Amino acid sequence: MLNHAKTIKPDYFIYTKATATNIDIYFNLEHIKIENLQLFLIIYLYFHLRKTFSCFSLSLTIVKSIFAPLIKVENLANMSVLVNKESKVIVQGFTGSEGTFHAGQMIEFGTNVVGGVTPGKGGQTHLDKPVFNTVQEAVDKTAADVSIIFVPPAFAADAIMEAANAGIKVIICITEGIPVNDMVIAKEYISAYDTRLIGPNCPGVITAGEAKVGIMPGFVFQKGTVGIVSKSGTLTYEAADQVVKAGLGITTAIGIGGDPIIGTTTQEAVELLMNDPETKGIVMIGEIGGNLEANAARWIKEHGTKPVVGFIAGETAPAGRTMGHAGAIVGGDEDTAQAKKAILRECGVHVVDSPAKIGEKMAELLK
Numbered sequence: 001m002l003n004h005a006k007t008i009k010p011d012y013f014i015y016t017k018a019t020a021t022n023i024d025i026y027f028n029l030e031h032i033k034i035e036n037l038q039l040f041l042i043i044y045l046y047f048h049l050r051k052t053f054s055c056f057s058l059s060l061t062i063v064k065s066i067f068a069p070l071i072k073v074e075n076l077a078n079m080s081v082l083v084n085k086e087s088k089v090i091v092q093g094f095t096g097s098e099g100t101f102h103a104g105q106m107i108e109f110g111t112n113v114v115g116g117v118t119p120g121k122g123g124q125t126h127l128d129k130p131v132f133n134t135v136q137e138a139v140d141k142t143a144a145d146v147s148i149i150f151v152p153p154a155f156a157a158d159a160i161m162e163a164a165n166a167g168i169k170v171i172i173c174i175t176e177g178i179p180v181n182d183m184v185i186a187k188e189y190i191s192a193y194d195t196r197l198i199g200p201n202c203p204g205v206i207t208a209g210e211a212k213v214g215i216m217p218g219f220v221f222q223k224g225t226v227g228i229v230s231k232s233g234t235l236t237y238e239a240a241d242q243v244v245k246a247g248l249g250i251t252t253a254i255g256i257g258g259d260p261i262i263g264t265t266t267q268e269a270v271e272l273l274m275n276d277p278e279t280k281g282i283v284m285i286g287e288i289g290g291n292l293e294a295n296a297a298r299w300i301k302e303h304g305t306k307p308v309v310g311f312i313a314g315e316t317a318p319a320g321r322t323m324g325h326a327g328a329i330v331g332g333d334e335d336t337a338q339a340k341k342a343i344l345r346e347c348g349v350h351v352v353d354s355p356a357k358i359g360e361k362m363a364e365l366l367k
Contacts, residue, residue: 081207081210081251081252081272081276081278082170082196082198082205082207082252082254082272083111083146083170083205083206083207083210083211083213083252084207084210084211085110085112085207085210085211086112087111087112087145087146087170087211087213088112088114088142088143088144088145088146089106089111089112089113089114089144089146089147089148089211089213090113090114090115090116090117090132090135090138090139090142090144090146090147090148090168091103091106091113091115091116091117091147091148091150092116092117092135092147092148092149092150092151092159092162092163093116093117093118093149093150093151093152093159094115094116094117094118094126094127094129094131094150095116095118095121095124095126095131096118096150098150098174099116099118099150100126100127102148102150102174102214102215103116103127103129104127105212105215105218106148106212106213106214107127107129108218109211109212109218110210110211110212111211111212111213112211113127113129114129114130114138114142114143114144115129115130115131115132115138115141115142115144116129116130116131116132116138117131117132117133117134117135117137117138118131118133119133119134120133121133122134122137130142134162134166135147135159135162135163135165135166135168136162136165136166138166139166139167139168144168145167145168145169145170146168146169146170146171146172146213147163147168147170147171147172148172148173148174148204148213148214149163149171149172149173149174149175149199149200150174150175151175152175153175153176153177153178153179154179156173156175156178156182156200157178157179157182157183157185157186158186159173160173160186160190160197160200161186161189161190163195164189164190164193164195164197165193167193168195169194169195169196170195170196170198170205170213171190171195171196171197171198171263172197172198172199172202172204172205172213172214173197173198173199173200173201173202173257173263174199174200174201174202174203174204174214174215175199175200175201176200176201176259177201178200178201178259180259180260180261183200183259183260183261184261187261187263190263196263196264197262197263197264198254198255198256198257198263198264199255199256199257199259199262199263200257200259200262200263201257201258201259201262202214202233202255202256202257202258202262203215203216203233203236203237203255204216204255205252205253205254205255206218206221206250206252206253207251207252208221208222208223208224208249208250208251208252208253209222209223214255215233216233216236216237216240216253216255217237220237220240220241220244221240221244221250221253222244222249222250223249223250223251224243224244224248224249224250224251225248225249225251225278225279225280225281225366226243226248226249226250226251226279226280226281226282226283226362226366227250227251227252227253227254227273227276227279227281227282227283228240228243228250228252228253228254228282228283228285229253229254229256229266229269229270229273229282229283229284229285229296230253230254230255230256230283230284230285230286231255231256231257231258231266231285231286231287231292232255232258232285232287232313233255235285235311235313235355236253236255236285238355238358239253239283239285239311239355239358239359240253241359242355242356242357242358242359242360243283243358243359243362244359245359246359246360246362246363247363248281248359248362248363248366251273251276251278251279252273252276252279254269254272254273256269256292258287260290265292265295265296266284266286266292266293266295266296267292267295267296267299270282270284270296270299270300270308271299271303273306274300274303274304274305274306279306280306280366281306281307281308281309281362281365281366282306282307282308282309283308283309283310283311283358283362284296284308284309284310284311284344284349285310285311285312285313285355286310286311286312286313286340287312287313287314287337288312288313288314288335288336288337288340289314289335290335291335293310293312293340293343293344294340294343294344297310297343297344297346297347297349298343298347300347300348300349301346301347301348304348307350307362307365307366308348308349308350309349309350309351309352309358309361309362309365310341310344310349310350310351310352311351311352311353311354311355311358312337312340312341312344312351313337314337315337315338350365
């Protein structure tokens with residue numbers, strides 16, 4: 001086996017792994033797999049004759065267009081797990097009390113935290129990591145590709161847009177209470193960038209055994225084969241605990257957030273896990289209000305290939321009253337827990353009436 005790694009530019013990295021039958025190239029957040037031996041030899045030699053970033057970039061563009069039938073290209077920015085042990089994470093709001101506490105927990109879990117951002121404190125060191133004044137500076141110096149945001153509500157939308165503008169691929173916003181109008185502007189702004197936003201008002205994302213980018217208790221999430229998508233942070237932890245106790249364990253848990261305007265919907269998160277080869281079953285946790293769960297269920301009916309266990313919180317909530325999350329308010333006939341559960345069942349989702357039954361039901365389905 002032949003391995004080769006080279007830094008071409010501070011924020012771009014190439015890693016090639018060659019065996020007798022194929023070559024794997026990781027470059028600019030893409031994984032290119034080539035299984036044709038002759039093509040492998042030509043491309044491998046050609047790449048290693050090139051010395052500059054522009055040549056590498058142009059080479060890959062040519063290869064992907066000419067040899068498309070013979071190679072497999074995977075965009076690592078859209079990998080189903082979102083975060084893994086290779087993710088380079090920065091913390092926006094790094095030196096504040098929340099950022100400090102949770103960054104410390106993330107580092108203890110094993111997450112590759114490469115630094116943080118606090119305007120005006122650039123050049124300092126915090127938790128033995130460098131502090132930068134801007135996200136762009138952090139990306140330039142560390143090649144960060146994931147950011148977690150612990151910025152006060154009045155400034156959080158700007159933090160999201162700054163991260164997207166700096167080239168961050170996965171933005172996870174923990175902040176609760178961001179003005180809706182601010183999020184409307186931020187979501188529209190980042191739509192022009194190759195980035196994915198999780199949240200706001202979410203517990204984050206965890207890939208068991210690899211990376212925790214959020215506020216969830218890491219010890220609950222043991223490595224396994226079940227993915228979780230949830231609006232609720234607390235129910236995410238409860239579901240993970242139930243699944244682990246059932247002997248299955250977790251691949252990735254995605255807390256999408258409970259605000260009216262969020263970056264990644266239930267359906268989009270389910271799609272990510274449905275496309276993940278390591279995930280064998282999915283837990284989908286929703287609540288009253290909105291149509292995210294209904295949309296996801298209809299997608300599952302048409303495209304689902306794995307068993308999905310569903311739970312809807314808020315069955316006793318009175319109509320017209322916000323319950324907990326800003327988005328948890330019954331406004332129409334399909335917004336109630338009873339209506340959502342009926343839709344999920346019609347679409348083939350295995351609905352349980354208590355979160356205590358999630359692990360038991362999933363174990364039954366994966367036998």
